[in-house]
Amino acid sequence: MEFSPHPIPIPYGRQSIDDSDIAAVVEALKSEFVAQGPRVDRFESALCEVTGARYAIAVSSGTAALHLSCLGLGVEEGDVGIVPAITFAATANCLRYVGASPRFCDVDAKSGIAGPREFQNCLESDPSVKVMLPVSYSGAVTDLAEIARLAKKSGSFVVEDAAHSLGAEYSGGCRSGSCEHSDAAILSFHPVKHICSGEGGAVLTNDKTLADRIRKLRSHGIERREAWLYNQTELGYHYRMTDLQAALGVSQLARLPSFLQRRRDLAVRYQTAFSEFPFSDRIRIASQDHLSARHLFVIHFSESEERDAAYRFFHEHNVKVQVHYMPVYRHSYYKEFVDAFLPGAESFYSTCLSLPLFPALKDEEQEYVIECLRRFLEK
Numbered sequence: 553m554e555f556s557p558h559p560i561p562i563p564y565g566r567q568s569i570d571d572s573d574i575a576a577v578v579e580a581l582k583s584e585f586v587a588q589g590p591r592v593d594r595f596e597s598a599l600c601e602v603t604g605a606r607y608a609i610a611v612s613s614g615t616a617a618l619h620l621s622c623l624g625l626g627v628e629e630g631d632v633g634i635v636p637a638i639t640f641a642a643t644a645n646c647l648r649y650v651g652a653s654p655r656f657c658d659v660d661a662k663s664g665i666a667g668p669r670e671f672q673n674c675l676e677s678d679p680s681v682k683v684m685l686p687v688s689y690s691g692a693v694t695d696l697a698e699i700a701r702l703a704k705k706s707g708s709f710v711v712e713d714a715a716h717s718l719g720a721e722y723s724g725g726c727r728s729g730s731c732e733h734s735d736a737a738i739l740s741f742h743p744v745k746h747i748c749s750g751e752g753g754a755v756l757t758n759d760k761t762l763a764d765r766i767r768k769l770r771s772h773g774i775e776r777r778e779a780w781l782y783n784q785t786e787l788g789y790h791y792r793m794t795d796l797q798a799a800l801g802v803s804q805l806a807r808l809p810s811f812l813q814r815r816r817d818l819a820v821r822y823q824t825a826f827s828e829f830p831f832s833d834r835i836r837i838a839s840q841d842h843l844s845a846r847h848l849f850v851i852h853f854s855e856s857e858e859r860d861a862a863y864r865f866f867h868e869h870n871v872k873v874q875v876h877y878m879p880v881y882r883h884s885y886y887k888e889f890v891d892a893f894l895p896g897a898e899s900f901y902s903t904c905l906s907l908p909l910f911p912a913l914k915d916e917e918q919e920y921v922i923e924c925l926r927r928f929l930e931k
């Protein structure tokens with residue numbers, strides 16, 4: 553039977569903006585402050601409340617947050633940082649910005665996540681590691697407590713890349729971004745993430761000295777003295793967030809519980825539908841518990857050719873599925889940082905496909921995505 557493309561494109565992720573978000577930005581536009589102002593302070597306090605971290609520093613992107621975390625912790629020229637091979641390039645780029653080098657660790661071939669075992673393997677072969685950057689890939693947080701123990705033994709720092717996991721919990725009620733088991737954590741507010749501020753990000757930490765340093769580095773490395781007097785004590789950046797972005801961030805953060813619920817409900821609907829497929833053995837779903845913030849819904853095919861064909865079939869039908877991610881070391885820029893391809897990361901990458909998952913995804917659209925996969929597998 554004829555199966556037409558969906559009348560409008562269905563992305564894998566997108567923002568969910570409602571009238572309350574628009575009203576918050578309009579109010580900011582009509583106020584005295586459009587660049588950094590009181591709404592940024594309010595957003596930072598709200599982020600502390602939601603994550604449980606003591607300090608939050610809002611910045612222009614998640615990438616800026618990663619860069620400032622490395623700078624603030626004193627990662628520098630010649631240092632080494634451990635980065636999971638399956639992540640967005642920004643997790644490795646922050647090391648290069650400060651003259652350090654990434655050492656890519658492997659991931660679990662089923663979940664795409666690097667846990668303590670993978671970090672430990674990397675540490676054993678390079679004890680000079682200054683920082684480890686566990687990534688809460690797709691919304692699930694790894695065993696950060698164990699990674700923190702490894703860091704303590706080896707004298708390295710931990711920065712949790714929580715760009716995918718705002719609202720997630722892990723082992724015994726810890727919240728992603730709480731920094732209970734890390735020196736710092738970073739968030740991203742890019743439109744596909746849990747909350748959106750246009751572009752934006754934040755560093756979270758429980759360390760006041762680090763928070764103060766990062767605040768200074770966010771704004772040129774300048775310290776305020778009194779009246780007109782200020783002093784630049786080191787080379788910083790202009791990574792500030794605007795009050796327009798923060799207004800949107802505050803409004804979106806108030807909606808986070810409903811965003812998380814919708815993401816989790818959609819994930820359960822996918823799981824239920826796929827378990828009832830007659831050919832369910834041809835796809836595999838990486839299992840995640842209810843604590844995951846469900847940034848991505850990733851399915852696996854038995855081999856890369858089938859995944860590639862499914863990607864084409866979905867796109868021909870206006871469903872914009874995506875691959876998260878090609879191992880970072882495969883980018884030509886990173887060629888010199890890798891000796892050998894990593895088996896877990898290669899296996900994960902060659903078969904994975906991210907299906908649409910975002911709070912504004914309509915039931916009808918999700919049903920179309922499910923039907924699209926059924927038609928592909930029936931071919």
Ligand SMILES: Cc1ncc(COP(=O)(O)O)c(C=O)c1O
Nearest residue numbers: 613614615640642715740741742
């Ligand atoms: C895992 C991860 N880390 C860091 C970032 C960087 O965030 P941003 O796009 O806000 O700079 C992203 C963005 O996609 C990401 O997915």
